[in-house]
Amino acid sequence: MREVQLPSHEVVWSIGELAERAGVTVKTVRFYSDHGLLPATARSTGGHRRYGPGALDRLRMIRSLRALGLPLPEVRRVLDAGGAADRVLEDAVAGRLRELGSELKALRWREAALRLVGESPPAERAGRLRLIATVGVPPSTAPLVRFWRGWLPPRMPAGATSAFLEVAVPQLPDEPAPAHLLALARLHAMTTAPCPGGRRPEPEVHRVAGAHGTAALYAGLAEAYELASPQLRRARDPHPGGALDAYVAAYARAYGSRDTRTFRRLLSARLAAEPRLERYWELTAVVRTPPGGRPEPTPGSADDWLRAALDRDNAAAG
Template sequence: MRYSIGDLARRTGLTIKAVRFYSDRGLVPPSGRNTAGHRRYDEAALARLGLVRTLRDLGLDLASIQRIVDGEATVAEIAARHAEALEVEIRVLRLRRAVLTAVARRGPTPEETTLMHKLARLSEGERRRLVDDFLTAALGDRPELAGVARTLTPELPENPGPEQIEAWVELAEMTQDADFRALWRRLVEQHEGGLRRGLAAELRDAVEAGVAPDSPRAAAIILGRDPAELRKWLGDVGDPRRERYLELLAVINGWAAPESLAPALDWLAAATAR
């Protein structure tokens, strides 16, 4: 059976102009011509045109399609390469979406917007160096704090979701803040002084047990601790940036949301106010 360009257009849903374009490019060559010199196509051309349309709908470029229809490459080979390229494009689009969402929500200055975009586009190695620089500045280069450093390290997955990308951008911005780094240095010093972990656990236990802040048991918890040091620790550990960092870290790493210290800190504030 022989088809005209119009026949191919009707059977494939393409325009006559599109069919003629593919024919002129050699993607769907005619099998012959009629007595009037008009191009005619056979069943193989119809099938070939259907493949060309499918591949174009999938986003393949004409050069790749030409290689496939000419037998120089298989559909699977070309599809694999295009799938990889699409994955890269998808990641880029996710990054753009995350930055635009954050910009729309936070209303940053032009300089802050530029920084957010830069942070979102960092490679894995660049992200690692940025985090390592923050942890070294905040914790010091001390082997005994390696475990603490691991618990504070964001690990953005290979294919992060929009919320993880947005969390990374915000967290990365925080790590560049000199005052935030100083906050963590103070927390580390207090940790080494025996305040942080042990006291936080005692406070949580007291809150859960319903111990009144003005009770003798409360007084026993804070007995022997310097009130000035306690107030300093309260100010640092109660800094909302510390908790926000941990919240963002949990989103990025896919962890459960961290338990808030706010109830325990409120209890301690009431206990030390007596």
């Protein structure tokens, strides 16, 4: 430590005087000094720290940055940036905002979990606690993605797989309610449970169409679901029309057939024998529905509507 004799005309403060002017404790000033954020202007002959007027502005800046929640390394970067301080500060604030977004998201899900447990009937609390423990807070949709990747043909084009996953895997709500968490926990339990016989049932059309044919099938089904969605929103009864025609055409291409009355009857029988995932789509609808809102159509509800429309069309044709 180098001892410095300060000129008598230079304004300097002891650590206590700086703390008093800044409205903080001596311990606070010492903490920032020890971490190199608030270097002393010099030392007295007795080795005591002395601070010039610039230290007061620097200390106030440190406290302002810390009030934003910036960690010490980020504070140091801003203070030492010189002419680039504005840009460094913008980057630090943006990073902190991202962190806060994640923290707030976790807190909202934690609140939903607490409300779920608090509002549950006593007889159901233990089971729901176990469900929450398996899904985590905030929950992840990764198990749902893995479930569908196992369902789809393994060599299906990546773009088609991604497009299907965007539709089939629900987005986490920004304002989760207890019902959202419970539905996600049940989806997690459903999609991670061992399959009977050790293998997930695969639709027949996957085997017939192959990976690329299945990709074309799901693209056609997505169009049919989009056409059917307004009918579901208006609570219209299933009926023939453009949505059903697009639905049948997608399957006809996958099976290498044409849309004929005979094919429509065969398709109805084939679809009735396929594995169903009603429970998945029911739970997905809950996740997608805002509190107090009306359920939005899902691929499952649109498919049910179109199957019913196909059955009605076949019955009307005799």
